[in-house]
Amino acid sequence: MATMEKAPDERAMLSAVATRDARMDGRFVYGVITTGIYCHPSCPSRPARPENLRFFTDAAAASAAGFRACRRCRADAPALSSRLHTIARFIQAEADEVLDLKTLASLAELSPARFQRAFKTEFGSSPLAFQQAFRAERFKTALREGSSVTAAGHGAGYGSPSRAHLHAKRSLGMMPSTFRSGGRGEHIHFAIRQTSLGLMIMAASSQGLCLVEFGDTEEALYQQLEASFPNAELLPSPQRAKPALEAWTLALEAHLRGWGPRPDLPLDLRGTAFQVSVWRFLLTIPCGETISYTALAAGIDRPSAVRAAATACAANKIAVLVPCHRVLRGDGQLGGYRWGLARKQALLHSEKAHS
Ligand SMILES: [Zn+2]
Known part of the structure; x- marks a missing residue:
């Protein structure tokens, strides 16, 4: 546990005010008796005479002594x-x-x-x-x-x-x-291939990968893509049409087999501001580690939104690359997974072994 930082002595505080030392901000505030205003040490306002200064541990103490906060340094x-x-x-x-x-x-x-x-x-x-x-x-x-x-x-x-x-x-x-009417006027390239976690579809817009999902049949995977982008032009590209997509599927498949790190591919995250903030946070969870839904909600600064954060995980459409599989229930249980708990388990197992 951290010990409380001791308040600096008066000489140190006088010198901090004289030099407007921003490193001392938060350690104390000073009031000026002639103006009745209190400031952070770094305040750019005109310096007062040292004999007119009074020192306080924090804003509350200065305010209790009748000083008003300086507007300039927002004390x-x-x-x-x-x-x-x-x-x-x-x-x-x-x-x-x-x-x-x-x-x-x-x-x-x-x-x-x-x-x-x-x-x-x-x-x-x-x-x-x-x-x-x-x-x-x-x-x-x-x-x-x-x-x-x-x-x-x-x-x-x-x-x-x-x-x-x-x-x-x-x-x-x-x-x-x-x-x-998602995706009107857009071209979405996609490829379907067999991976160690089953059949996978990978789709990319001009911005990056917009969908990576697992499924049982090619037909089912295509329908998932169509449901997400009902009005886009969907272009199958097993061939040379989109060489990057082919390279990306290979990189992801290599990762799934434990041959390489999670590939750093361009992502086109589409969702509400809240969903995107959840997905971006997921990207920061290191391989081999897991967090709880509660920690996830706290991580995006919305501690009371645990259920909404879990729903945003479930709405993730970029499997593996946006690692929603790294979020577990508070009691350590797997929780849910859009693509089945067996895949979640397999991914976590492989990441633990390779990290
Ligand atoms: Zn000030």
Whole structure:
């Protein structure tokens, strides 16, 4: 366990203020008695006379002594920022409710105007826009998963289908029916081959691999691809049409057989912002290691979204390369796997042996 860092002595603090030493930020704050303002050591504001300085261990202590935080160095920023994040999580949890600015501001212990400004600085949007964006994201997920627009609208907390359409149009820049028509106008090349984990389909857009799935028959695999990109032009390419794809399937097959590391191939991740953040996090789990769904949710800074994180894992369409097989249930059980628990087990076994 780490021991608490001792507060620097007064001479060190005086010298830190004189030199605006940013390394001392967070160790203490100083108040200036002539102005009643407190600052971080690195604050660029005009230096005060040493005899007018008072030192405090943190912003709370300075504030308790009657000093106000400096706006220039945002001397109260860390505390404020963590309060704002708590409120952002509250807004997400209560996304279906009508939340008023006054209530939220009182939770943050700020005036409504100041809360609105601080929230916007922290998250880039007002609390209301933040709530709407979060609802829209859930709405998109529901659409992807195939709910009808009406059902998705209700699930996402919109009162009526017409309001759902309006919001979708505003937040997504297009109508839901357009959003559902995945891949219109695109060329998707694909190849199907036998691997040590069974029949595998690999598909690539112009951006990179957009789908890697296992299945029992070529027909079933093709249908999976078609379901994901119903309006794209699907081009089989066992031949020279897409040499990169052929090389990628070979590299992945070599990896599955334990002959090489997970190949670092370009990925075209398609999903909601939340899903993509989960998948990107999965990419950081080292080979041979596993984490729990709880740790995954914490890892993307959404500790209460354990179930949503698990759902995002299940929605992963790029097998092996986006290693959702490295996420286990909290009790160490395998949990689920889109392509069957036997494959999950085999992958984990082989990675443990080769790492
Ligand atoms: Zn300052």
